[in-house]
Amino acid sequence: MAGPSSLLLTDDECSRNFLRGALSRQGLSVAVADSGQQGIEQFSPELFQLVVVDLLLPDMDGLEVLRKIKHLSPGTAVLMIADSGELHQVLQAMRLGACDFLIKPIQQAALIDSVICRITGEENLAQQNIQYRKALEERNSELRDHIELLRRDQEAGRLLQQHLLPRSPYVYPGGIAVAYRLVPSLYLSGDFVDYGLFGERFVAFYLVDVSGHGVSSALVTALIKNTIMHRLRERPLFSQLESLGTDLLEVLELINRELLSTGMGKHASMFVGVVDTAASQLHYAVAGQIPMPALASAAGADWLPGKGRPLGIFERGDWQVMRAELPASWRLVACSDGVLELLEGDLLEKEDRLLQLIAAADGELDMLCESLKVDTFGALPDDITILTLTRG
Template identity: 75%
Template sequence: MASPNSLLMTEDEQARDFLRGVLSKHGFQVILASTGQGGMEQFSPGLFQLVVVDLQLADISGLEVLRKVKRLSPETAVIIISDSVEMDDVLQTIRLGACDYFRKPIEQETLMDRAICRISEAENLAQQNREYRQALECRNRELSDHLELLRRDQEAGRLLQQHLLPRTPYRYPGGVEAAYFLIPSLYLSGDFVDYGLFGERFVAFYLVDVSGHGVSSALVTSLVKHSIMHCLRERPLFTHPEFLNADLLEMLELINRELLSTPMGKHASMFVGVIDTAENQLLYSVAGQIPMPVLVSAGDAEWLAGKGRPLGIFERGDWQVMCVELPSRWQLVACSDGVLELLQGNLLEKEAQLLQLIEESEGELEQLRKSLKVDTFGALPDDITILTLGHK
């Protein structure tokens, strides 16, 4: 490793010889200059660790040399030597960035030793800080790259999850129209909906709300979708009116088993139902659903009845299959519990507000969405999903 350089500017031979000896003892290579102009011609940033300047130079003031050095290389240490003990001179040198001030004649070597040690310690600390800053900048770049990769992965997951969702709105034979609005609080949603036509007369549907939100909850919604599709490939569901009750319970039992068997510790609420368009009937089951679904007809909105435990917690859910006779015109509205976070008050007050908004909107999805002010709410505390089915 090369020895550090020092630049000594003075025409005082006694001071020059003394300082050259002290600096050499500390391992410095000493470059001499008798004038300020001559010294500045040799100076360049990064070349010298230490500059010693006589305040009384023949050509230009030592203060002017100090200004030039600090302007070119602020990190270079500068020591001022002078015949003067005027306080103004001392204050000026300190203000301009000198690290020490010595009065000539300089005879105590220990004072200079201490000054050089302080400079070396400061230089070492500055070097450590530079290395730490460089390492921190490197880690920040790595973190930024990882975050960007995560963002792209989540964006890809969001697009995939959207691809798994059904078309909205969609009108089935018999006049039943299904639609939904789903917006995740993060990139991915723990809510999911699906619907489809079976046996030319049965419109089956479900809304599932997995605990939490984000990637892990979204993965569970994919598991639910996969499990149901696998079940449908194994045997036909919702194809005969005599088996609709059993089909609904089989779906709940299937998802319950899947959640209990996964190590993710997730549970879910679910509303699953089937509309028999030939008989104008709604058969449904709820599993821990909050808020309960709402049926709107003749201008009135009413909560549907029913109870059942959430999925993924208990071996048996005690789910019920309920049956409702549908009028000629009706609208069914189901919401995930994130909708309640958009309202004020306790749970009962929020449910009362929601029921009123559904009634005022007559269960129409877009009107209800506007009434809930979903698009202007800001950062959403939870995933928001509204599922509607209706016949006009």
């Protein structure tokens, strides 16, 4: 029987030569197309198990090629190639069904290997997901009752989600004040926040944005809340300085496994962090977060650095734990991507405008919401959440 075949769509000679060699070394035959139209004409679900698409093609947007391929064959694995300046399009490609992406210049054959392993190991992964779902059902009986209640009654679902949300505003020992504004686009929200004091010095928090809207996304927020609380009952997190980084990664890995196992087709972005009130430090990690969190102080406002893949798409997210020194007086602002829908322009212009508004409001929640017209915008295109932590 013939081995798996791949179709490579790019007019970038360097990328094409490297990928052709890497794919061949993995046992795939390689067909090449220089344009989107040529690639679509060559594509056949029976011939190709893997399609590699450049986001920048001479005749059409790579996202349009992805849409057409997924329309013809939803099960075909599609790997995207992007320049570093196209990262905002990468998340859109993931939402359209791409299985992974590579950033130019392409130099690591190991990334190709992971895609091939996903194709050949699909049957084993499906079996693992079935087993994991069974284990999930056994330990989440209470959550299933909540989910059934949500399905029967939208009002009960709204009350449940409000009950799961923390009190706002809230002031912790050490002078850390936490507040948020969460406005769903529908009756229920796919955004969620939570926070708490651990030990005597650590304030832990997270903001999660689940893909989609309404009941199904709200159910996933309840799953995430329940999963974290279940882990906290098993063992303490965020109580020792030396284990903060490990604890942050454990939360992301745990939620990632849960989303992959549910079979609901949901993914999420997440910002999770811990403020060390004694050392005046912020430890944090991000997973597909757009826009990035911002830190405001007397010196102005700026985005925090960091990167990491969204949750619920990849088995490994390559998340990073970052640390930021905090001044005597500061305000941390994290927003779900729905906030960007309130602003005009392309993604970079929206992010620049948002950072200007955060700086002008000094990160103060009510003032920022007023500047964004959160309460008067009308029909919201997406759930909107703004989380602030303040000291001083």
